[in-house]
Amino acid sequence: xxxxxxxxxxxxxxxxxxxxxxxxxxxxxxxxxxxxxxxxxxxxxxxxxxxxxxxxxxxxxxxxxxxxxxxxxxxxxxxxxxxxxxxxxxxxxxxxxxxxxxxxxxxxxxxxxxxxxxxxxxxxxxxxxxxxxxxxxxxxxxxxxxxxxxxxxxxxxxxxxxxxxxxxxxxxxxxxxxxxxxxxxxxxxxxxxxxxxxxxxxxxxxxxxxxxxxxxxxxxxxxxxxxxxxxxxxxxxxxxxxxxxxxxxxxxxxxxxxxxxxxxxxxxxxxxxxxxxxxxxxxxxxxxxxxxxxxxxxxxxxxxxxxxxxxxxxxxxxxxxxxxxxxxxxxxxxxxxxxxxxxxxxxxxxxxxxxxxxxxxxxxxxxxxxxxxxxxxxxxxxxxxxxxxxxxxxxxxxxxxxxxxxxxxxxxxxxxxxxxxxxxxxxxxxxxxxxxxxxxxxxxxxxxxxxxxxxxxxxxxxxxxxxx
Amino acid sequence: xxxxxxxxxxxxxxxxxxxxxxxxxxxxxxxxxxxxxxxxxxxxxxxxxxxxxxxxxxxxxxxxxxxxxxxxxxxxxxxxxxxxxxxxxxxxxxxxxxxxxxxxxxxxxxxxxxxxxxxxxxxxxxxxxxxxxxxxxxxxxxxxxxxxxxxxxxxxxxxxxxxxxxxxxxxxxxxxxxxxxxxxxxxxxxxxxxxxxxxxxxxxxxxxxxxxxxxxxxxxxxxxxxxxxxxxxxxxxxxxxxxxxxxxxxxxxxxxxxxxxxxxxxxxxxxxxxxxxxxxxxxxxxxxxxxxxxxxxxxxxxxxxxxxxxxxxxxxxxxxxxxxxxxxxxxxxxxxxxxxxxxxxxxxxxxxxxxxxxxxxxxxxxxxxxxxxxxxxxxxxxxxxxxxxxxxxxxxxxxxxxxxxxxxxxxxxxxxxxxxxxxxxxxxxxxxxxxxxxxxxxxxxxxxxxxxxxxxxxxxxxxxxxx
Numbered sequence: 001x002x003x004x005x006x007x008x009x010x011x012x013x014x015x016x017x018x019x020x021x022x023x024x025x026x027x028x029x030x031x032x033x034x035x036x037x038x039x040x041x042x043x044x045x046x047x048x049x050x051x052x053x054x055x056x057x058x059x060x061x062x063x064x065x066x067x068x069x070x071x072x073x074x075x076x077x078x079x080x081x082x083x084x085x086x087x088x089x090x091x092x093x094x095x096x097x098x099x100x101x102x103x104x105x106x107x108x109x110x111x112x113x114x115x116x117x118x119x120x121x122x123x124x125x126x127x128x129x130x131x132x133x134x135x136x137x138x139x140x141x142x143x144x145x146x147x148x149x150x151x152x153x154x155x156x157x158x159x160x161x162x163x164x165x166x167x168x169x170x171x172x173x174x175x176x177x178x179x180x181x182x183x184x185x186x187x188x189x190x191x192x193x194x195x196x197x198x199x200x201x202x203x204x205x206x207x208x209x210x211x212x213x214x215x216x217x218x219x220x221x222x223x224x225x226x227x228x229x230x231x232x233x234x235x236x237x238x239x240x241x242x243x244x245x246x247x248x249x250x251x252x253x254x255x256x257x258x259x260x261x262x263x264x265x266x267x268x269x270x271x272x273x274x275x276x277x278x279x280x281x282x283x284x285x286x287x288x289x290x291x292x293x294x295x296x297x298x299x300x301x302x303x304x305x306x307x308x309x310x311x312x313x314x315x316x317x318x319x320x321x322x323x324x325x326x327x328x329x330x331x332x333x334x335x336x337x338x339x340x341x342x343x344x345x346x347x348x349x350x351x352x353x354x355x356x357x358x359x360x361x362x363x364x365x366x367x368x369x370x371x372x373x374x375x376x377x378x379x380x381x382x383x384x385x386x387x388x389x390x391x392x393x394x395x396x397x398x399x400x401x402x403x404x405x406x407x408x409x410x411x412x413x414x415x416x417x418x419x420x421x422x423x424x425x426x427x428x429x430x431x432x433x434x435x436x437x438x439x440x441x442x443x444x445x446x447x448x449x450x451x452x453x454x455x456x457x458x459x460x461x462x463x464x465x466x467x468x
Numbered sequence: 469x470x471x472x473x474x475x476x477x478x479x480x481x482x483x484x485x486x487x488x489x490x491x492x493x494x495x496x497x498x499x500x501x502x503x504x505x506x507x508x509x510x511x512x513x514x515x516x517x518x519x520x521x522x523x524x525x526x527x528x529x530x531x532x533x534x535x536x537x538x539x540x541x542x543x544x545x546x547x548x549x550x551x552x553x554x555x556x557x558x559x560x561x562x563x564x565x566x567x568x569x570x571x572x573x574x575x576x577x578x579x580x581x582x583x584x585x586x587x588x589x590x591x592x593x594x595x596x597x598x599x600x601x602x603x604x605x606x607x608x609x610x611x612x613x614x615x616x617x618x619x620x621x622x623x624x625x626x627x628x629x630x631x632x633x634x635x636x637x638x639x640x641x642x643x644x645x646x647x648x649x650x651x652x653x654x655x656x657x658x659x660x661x662x663x664x665x666x667x668x669x670x671x672x673x674x675x676x677x678x679x680x681x682x683x684x685x686x687x688x689x690x691x692x693x694x695x696x697x698x699x700x701x702x703x704x705x706x707x708x709x710x711x712x713x714x715x716x717x718x719x720x721x722x723x724x725x726x727x728x729x730x731x732x733x734x735x736x737x738x739x740x741x742x743x744x745x746x747x748x749x750x751x752x753x754x755x756x757x758x759x760x761x762x763x764x765x766x767x768x769x770x771x772x773x774x775x776x777x778x779x780x781x782x783x784x785x786x787x788x789x790x791x792x793x794x795x796x797x798x799x800x801x802x803x804x805x806x807x808x809x810x811x812x813x814x815x816x817x818x819x820x821x822x823x824x825x826x827x828x829x830x831x832x833x834x835x836x837x838x839x840x841x842x843x844x845x846x847x848x849x850x851x852x853x854x855x856x857x858x859x860x861x862x863x864x865x866x867x868x869x870x871x872x873x874x875x876x877x878x879x880x881x882x883x884x885x886x887x888x889x890x891x892x893x894x895x896x897x898x899x900x901x902x903x904x905x906x907x908x909x910x911x912x913x914x915x916x917x918x919x920x921x922x923x924x925x926x927x928x929x930x931x932x933x934x935x
Contacts, residue, residue, distance in 0.1 A: 010901065010904045010905055010908055011650045011651055011653075011904060012650040012654070013908075014654055014657065014904075014908035014911075014912075015650060015653045015654045015657055017908075017912075018657045018661075018912070018915070019482060019485055019486075021915075022477060022478055022481055022482035022485070023482040023486065025477070025478035025482075026478045026479050026482050026483070029478060029479070056514055057514055057515065059512040059513055059514070062469075062512035063512065065475065066473055066474075066475050069474050069475040069478075069479070070473075070474045070475075070922075070923065070926045071926065073474055073926075076923055076926075079919070079920050079923035079924060080924050080926075082920045082924070083920045083921050083923065083924020083925070084924065086917060086920060086921065087921075087924070089873060090673070090870065090871045090872075090873055090874040091868075091869055091870040091871040091872040091873050091874060091875075092869050092870070092872055092873075093869075093870060097862075097866060098866070098870065099863060099866050099870070142680070155685065155688075195862065
């Protein structure tokens with residue numbers, strides 16, 4: 001027993017020290033200042049939940065309190081970088097390839113932070129914020145960092161692709177023959193850049209797109225972006241640290257689009273080349289990979305020589321506000337925002353080409369880098385973001401006498417059930433009544449969440465009544 | 469609440485320890501433990517704490533009833549009552565949906581199933597209270613006269629949600645007479661840190677690596693990937709469960725309780741019989757003492773007894789056919805071991821016995837993992853190359869190499885390193901102080917790494933925005 005007494009000092013000291021750490025950690029939490037947002041994660045941090053009876057009974061209070069506690073943990077950012085370092089020591093890293101996958105699902109109610117706009121354009125429609133209940137909001141699952149470039153691993157779902165193809169065929173069927181329909185599916189480029197021995201994922205994007213195109217009605221004109229990009233794969237077509245493609249990648253796709261649309265493409269030399277340096281995009285923030293940090297991107301854009309005026313609209317297509325084809329104030333992590341400035345629900349670009357031709361592009365953010373080129377060929381380019389706009393596409397085409405309709409989507413988007421549901425609504429939905437009272441507008445907001453049809457529309461499958 | 473959460477570590481635990489030790493008198497300390505335990509349990513699921521108190525009350529009364537009528541036949545009512553209520557609660561919450569769904573499928577009925585979520589820890593505390601009443605009946609323990617004391621035994625939060633299944637006889641004395649000493653408290657802290665590290669740094673990592681493999685589209689899984697995924701799951705389930713038991717034992721010691729060990733290096737087993745003496749010991753011994761031996765044990769109907777015990781053991785793990793299959797799989801192997809394999813193994817070198825046991829254990833986890841039998845069958849075919857799937861691919865290679873040091877650490881921690889260290893220190897008394905300094909530094913390091921990884925796992929970038 002004497003020995004234990006000898007070492008009794010350390011036993012007591014350590015036990016007290018440990019409890020001391022726990023207590024001071026607890027105290028530090030309560031006195032430290034709280035952050036509202038996390039820049040790196042692009043989201044609001046969890047807030048202290050309210051202590052109500054129903055919150056407690058349903059367990060909501062407990063869950064939110066835990067999120068609040070961990071989101072506001074003292075020195076959280078330091079711990080996160082430290083955790084990254086520890087995780088780096090888990091094994092040997094091949095210097096040029098690394099797989100990231102299965103990030104934990106969010107615990108807090110994650111809401112995205114709006115990008116910061118200069119004061120004069122601060123008035124942003126609330127519809128611009130994607131709803132957190134929108135599924136799946138974290139689409140980037142499997143990532144590979146190879147040669148300092150982040151690549152997304154695509155897994156096609158046949159049934160979803162088939163359903164989406166059926167939807168486009170339905171558009172073809174229901175729209176007048178005078179409307180030319182184009183479809184352009186944009187790859188993320190993983191096919192080009194994955195190592196050769198990444199066998200089971202070889203050409204998966206191209207195969208999926210080719211398969212998808214075979215399902216489309218022959219009168220829908222398709223743009224084979226993969227083949228258009230392939231000869232140029234050594235050029236700067238996709239970002240290293242962001243999930244988007246570059247303006248140059250979009251340019252090659254645009255040349256192919258011109259072939260399909262019987263247009264003469266603008267030579268790239270006639271565009272003014274502008275560079276925004278030091279762009280670390282979403283995939284960097286997803287992985288916080290050192291390799292990516294060493295290889296930041298530049299957003300290089302080629303400004304078309306035409307004079308344009310642009311307007312943005314709310315999700316119902318009202319409240320026009322001035323907008324830009326190139327929003328040149330964007331920089332840093334938002335540099336891709338230079339194209340069109342923002343994912344507005346609806347936008348129009350009027351150019352100085354007075355040929356009376358009009359086109360509507362239904363797009364996700366991949367479309368943004370591509371669309372500016374169109375202003376060189378169409379007097380009016382209408383741009384609709386399928387996530388936020390809640391009006392009716394046939395009516396939009398009719399109202400603005402548009403006779404060209406292009407679906408420009410990234411392959412991940414057409415491989416997602418949500419897209420079809422949303423775009424079926426855009427085909428079916430009657431024009432929503434303008435909000436009269438604030439109560440109505442909350443209803444409209446709910447509609448965008450659950451995507452039911454308005455209750456006024458009784459027959460789901462009847463063709464849209466144009467006079468409505 | 470769970471132990472591996474920041475809220476528990478830096479809010480609940482310090483307040484609990486502080487208020488426990490600031491009060492004098494074991495009676496008050498016990499009340500503090502009850503309050504904190506009920507709060508711990510009610511956190512996130514406030515309703516079901518009533519069920520816990522109800523179960524405790526039933527068996528408190530059963531114990532007194534049996535004690536009162538000791539020796540008389542009527543005392544048996546206490547046994548029937550505990551079985552009825554506890555198995556009833558368990559059946560209703562855990563198994564009714566399973567039986568109703570199966571009946572619906574079998575007889576094409578359309579009965580609605582009971583829809584409430586499974587209350588946390590229900591499988592553990594119902595077994596604890598059953599064991600108490602049976603032990604009182606057989607006179608192994610005296611009935612507890614104070615409801616508060618009994619409630620403390622049932623609700624004691626260190627072992628409440630994930631075991632071990634603490635027998636009343638193990639801690640009966642410590643309820644009213646436990647003395648504080650720094651060596652215990654210190655050992656508790658060290659043990660807790662080890663458990664936390666096992667949970668956060670091994671089990672959670674293994675989980676994050678294996679889910680994408682085992683939950684993926686099986687048509688794209690390589691044979692190597694399937695085995696790697698299964699190995700990872702084996703590590704995950706062991707470190708998760710034993711880490712939790714370590715934390716429970718450690719917390720118990722910080723308050724002066726000495727729980728029995730629940731795991732004894734199960735992956736070092738030399739046979740399946742051996743494995744079940746080392747894996748989740750408190751469950752195995754429960755079924756041995758309260759089912760197998762009452763049924764006749766090794767003396768009569770051994771095949772039937774084994775069948776019943778192992779089907780129940782499997783079923784205890786979850787209300788799904790694959791768990792029953794998993795239990796019976798081990799029951800069958802143990803039967804065969806009793807018949808002839810054990811003798812056969814004696815003739816083999818040690819290493820062969822371990823390979824034999826480890827292979828069957830790891831393969832068994834496939835039965836445990838896949839709750840859908842169709843998917844399970846597909847996965848087994850992949851494991852043994854009966855499909856067109858690739859044998860190996862780059863993704864698997866990268867997953868292994870990128871975690872190779874971690875893997876080595878995890879495998880090393882399957883060995884009794886801590887006990888080797890302890891034995892060494894005890895043999896060479898002059899090293900004992902150094903040992904304690906080392907242990908303090910080590911457990912502090914483990915704690916810091918665990919907290920860092922816990923905070924790191926909350927990194928949750930929002931990416932939809934610009935898609």
